[in-house]
Amino acid sequence: MATSINCPHFVHHNTKDLAEAMASPASFKLLYFPLMGRGSTSRDLLSYGGADFESIHPPSWPTDKPNTPFGGLPVLFITGKNGKEVVLSESSIVETYLANLYHLMGDNAYDAAVIRAVHNSAADLQTNMSGTVTFNHPGAKEKCLETFTTATLPNMLCSWERHLVDNGSNGFFFGDRLSLADIRVANILEHLANQPNADDLMAIVAKYPHVFKVRESVANHPKLKAWRQSEGWLTYQKSMRGFMANAGPK
Ligand SMILES: N[C@@H](CCC(=O)N[C@@H](CS)C(=O)NCC(=O)O)C(=O)O
Structure with missing residues (x-):
């Protein structure tokens, strides 16, 4: 500390x-x-x-x-x-x-640009959700949640799904190995999975099986599996759930 x-x-x-x-x-x-x-x-x-x-x-x-x-x-x-x-x-x-x-940006400047683009899109999605849904006022929240679940989220999942299929449906965004794109997207999926309305959000994600698979590629990667199952990770997950249950102005 x-x-x-x-x-x-x-x-x-x-x-x-x-x-x-x-x-x-x-x-x-x-x-x-x-x-x-x-x-x-x-x-x-x-x-x-x-x-x-x-x-x-x-x-x-x-x-x-x-x-x-x-x-x-x-x-x-x-x-x-x-x-x-x-x-x-x-x-x-x-x-x-x-x-x-840690060599998670592909092999050249083009690979890195694509990986950064996916990374950026995931960061944007999280910022959008925080600003319009999580930390919005109760009156505005409901309308914004509808836009998020009917347009913002499915539109992004649809784009990610297309890029994953283009890459060969192998559970990675780029090539045949893990990159920053996979790790960042897996983390926004964890973010969704730990919201108070996680069941609804994850039901939307489940319609995009290749995106869903990225979450598993990251969670089960030999260099991440032990951390993702550790007491430390589970403690952060538990506190995230508690925090999200009470987040935002009342
Ligand atoms: N653009 C910044 C945003 C940082 C940010 O707003 N972090 C939040 C936590 S996710 C924070 O520090 N919140 C507390 C505060 O703003 O006082 C980044 O991506 O690092």
Whole structure:
């Protein structure tokens, strides 16, 4: 557990040592709430990479918030083999950094662009859901949930299904191995599966069997299975359910 957080500023000059620390990391600390949410893909990536990492939680969020680069989590602390510490913020930046480190971005710039596009689409879906459904006012929530379940969600699932079929219906978005795209999409599926209305949401997902299969490819991947079945993962899942049951303005 972190005792204090103070990283509102980035370094702007003489960054060569920091780039070296990112290229040769010794250990990591991932600061996020004790939930799944936007920290869960990075936890998967660190587990996949067999990293020496600690999951830490903000000791007092209202106090800690202004001490982070953008007032939000996750934040990744990297300690390089050269002893330098790097602070990364924004979930998609943290996730693409880790995915590059662990060779989860395909083999070339085109592969990486497609993998990032899928990754981005999953992040957008989660942001849409948080803003329009989870944290919206009770009056507006219901209408937004209808739009989300009849248009936003099925439209995205339909696009993902098409890309998965194009790739050969093998449970991966790109090629014949796991990539950041699969891990990010699996995490939004977990997000849906832990909502109070999870049964309704997962009934929609079930209409897209190739998307459903991605969830299984990630959960059963040899480098992720132990983490995904661990006490730590299950605890985050349980707290996510509790948090989501009470989320949003009343
Ligand atoms: N664009 C940011 C969003 C970060 C964000 O809003 N995180 C939420 C948790 S998922 C948070 O910190 N909420 C608490 C707050 O805003 O005070 C990212 O992707 O990292």
